[in-house]
Amino acid sequence: MMAASAHSAQTLLVKSALHHWRSAVSAALALLLVLMLACGAAATPSSQRQAPPSGSGALPTLAPQPVPATAASPAVNPGTVTWMVGNWEGARMTNLHVVNPNYGNLLHSFLVSTNEKRDLIPGLASQWEVSADGKTWTFTIREGAKFHDGRPVTAADAVFTWNHAWGPGSLEKSTSSTTQNQGRNFESAQLVDDRRASLTTKKVDASIPYFVGDAVGSVQGIVLPRWPADKIHNDAQILAYEQSPVGAGVMKLYRHVPSEVMQFERFEDFYMPDRRPKFRYLDLRQVPEEATRIAALRAGEADIAPISLSSRAQLESAGGRVVFGPEGTYLYARFREPWITDYPTGKREVRQALAYALDLRIFRDKLFGPEVYVSKGWNNVTPSALGYSPELDPYPFDPVKARQLLAQAGYPEGKGFPLLIVNTWTSRATPLLPESAQIAADMWRRELGIPVEVRLGDEAKFKQDWITEGALRGQILWRDNETRVDAGNIVRGTFGTPTAPGRQTNDPAIFKQAQEAVAILDREKRAQAYNQLYRVLKEDVGEIALGYQNIPWGVGSRVKQWAPMPMAFWVSGLHTIVLK
Numbered sequence: 001m002m003a004a005s006a007h008s009a010q011t012l013l014v015k016s017a018l019h020h021w022r023s024a025v026s027a028a029l030a031l032l033l034v035l036m037l038a039c040g041a042a043a044t045p046s047s048q049r050q051a052p053p054s055g056s057g058a059l060p061t062l063a064p065q066p067v068p069a070t071a072a073s074p075a076v077n078p079g080t081v082t083w084m085v086g087n088w089e090g091a092r093m094t095n096l097h098v099v100n101p102n103y104g105n106l107l108h109s110f111l112v113s114t115n116e117k118r119d120l121i122p123g124l125a126s127q128w129e130v131s132a133d134g135k136t137w138t139f140t141i142r143e144g145a146k147f148h149d150g151r152p153v154t155a156a157d158a159v160f161t162w163n164h165a166w167g168p169g170s171l172e173k174s175t176s177s178t179t180q181n182q183g184r185n186f187e188s189a190q191l192v193d194d195r196r197a198s199l200t201t202k203k204v205d206a207s208i209p210y211f212v213g214d215a216v217g218s219v220q221g222i223v224l225p226r227w228p229a230d231k232i233h234n235d236a237q238i239l240a241y242e243q244s245p246v247g248a249g250v251m252k253l254y255r256h257v258p259s260e261v262m263q264f265e266r267f268e269d270f271y272m273p274d275r276r277p278k279f280r281y282l283d284l285r286q287v288p289e290e291a292t293r294i295a296a297l298r299a300g301e302a303d304i305a306p307i308s309l310s311s312r313a314q315l316e317s318a319g320g321r322v323v324f325g326p327e328g329t330y331l332y333a334r335f336r337e338p339w340i341t342d343y344p345t346g347k348r349e350v351r352q353a354l355a356y357a358l359d360l361r362i363f364r365d366k367l368f369g370p371e372v373y374v375s376k377g378w379n380n381v382t383p384s385a386l387g388y389s390p391e392l393d394p395y396p397f398d399p400v401k402a403r404q405l406l407a408q409a410g411y412p413e414g415k416g417f418p419l420l421i422v423n424t425w426t427s428r429a430t431p432l433l434p435e436s437a438q439i440a441a442d443m444w445r446r447e448l449g450i451p452v453e454v455r456l457g458d459e460a461k462f463k464q465d466w467i468t469e470g471a472l473r474g475q476i477l478w479r480d481n482e483t484r485v486d487a488g489n490i491v492r493g494t495f496g497t498p499t500a501p502g503r504q505t506n507d508p509a510i511f512k513q514a515q516e517a518v519a520i521l522d523r524e525k526r527a528q529a530y531n532q533l534y535r536v537l538k539e540d541v542g543e544i545a546l547g548y549q550n551i552p553w554g555v556g557s558r559v560k561q562w563a564p565m566p567m568a569f570w571v572s573g574l575h576t577i578v579l580k
Contacts, residue, residue: 096176167232206519222247308368325565328550332544335351359443360397362443558580
């Protein structure tokens, strides 16, 4: 726990760092009071929010416009919710690149949505259907859906978006492994009529409705407002869009200071009225340091932020609380090209030994806390996912067996084992990810007698290296990832595509099994096929499953109610927030 003097200093630091925007909010609220007394206005017109100061580095974005109040409109708090997150990577805005869901799920809307149980429901698409051969999906764009600039969302926009992300020329431009996986299976996009668009894949992918939904942590299912077809991958055109992005999401972005803040306003015309937030503004702030986020929550400078349970007492002593987002992320250790026997990790016995040498109870009891960490599931296959069964849970701690396996592989008591490099990063969703990697390294040194080094680096760089042929060979990537109901895109791209640079196997039998599983249209039969595949993958140990996390969110005293969506580590559940 932070000492009292350190906490006071930290609080002053937060107040100083946030002084310019706090003053702006105070001025706006003062103006609101004057207007309410003068004319009885129900909400502050959005045009009265302070403009970005000259020379602040803010990019020009969509200016907020006044929204007339109507008798039928629900009560909307005119104030601002301040939400802090650890990072948002490169702040890209189209699905050609990696888009952080913390802002991507605010700015954009998805073809398919999900309810509070993560069941599929209509989103931008009012309905969808698949052809008899399972390769062509046709989506009907709902009537009345609009972009933030007032333009209607059309089927032509959907076709443009698919071609932008997955069509010819996209593989050379994309920086997202998820986008590249889909691009390799993309055949064509066709405009059926004004409201219907069809997507055809080379191989059957029954998980498409989930993949283009809002519950997978990626933005593959968004629809962009189209620009000229001859500029579909033009760098200048993409940059122009990203400097003034327009989406169809629940919030519209009107100010962006890179690496600092994104300011949003409630989109009054969002097509799902029950999902519109009950507040007017959202300030999304990038604050990497947990101590700073905690101090801001305690001081009333932030309303919601990710924390670790070690900070719980500090928060609760100031009137805050912790809210858990169930099954938000999973943890796993990936072996780079585990079929290459030039490295120790190319031997299955070594990979199994490393799995048996991990006492996951330490993660639960000493690091994350039992309310956060659960050692169940195999990687992306958490208890709520298709294909889960208890047989997939992580390997038990068995150091004797681990040492026996290591000796069988030719490294008795770790003798002759070269340096094992573990790469990790400061995660946007798992505050103690680097610490968990260090704990694992200590266990491997102690139980197996092998040399291990943990390297902390940049997330985007490690992800790019992972899909770069020859990079990081023989090493481990210690990481987290988003959970999902149907992991068909992982099954196809990571285990079913022999040419994928980031694949986790080189076994033709596994390629075939994965391709067959993801092609099963019947949901229950597909779940059974997934389970059989996952059991084979667990035994092969191309990846070590480490369990999943319930995301701990720190919530300030100003928030009366909030329910985060399950299986989401990002900003979610805005429509459930009620301010005091």
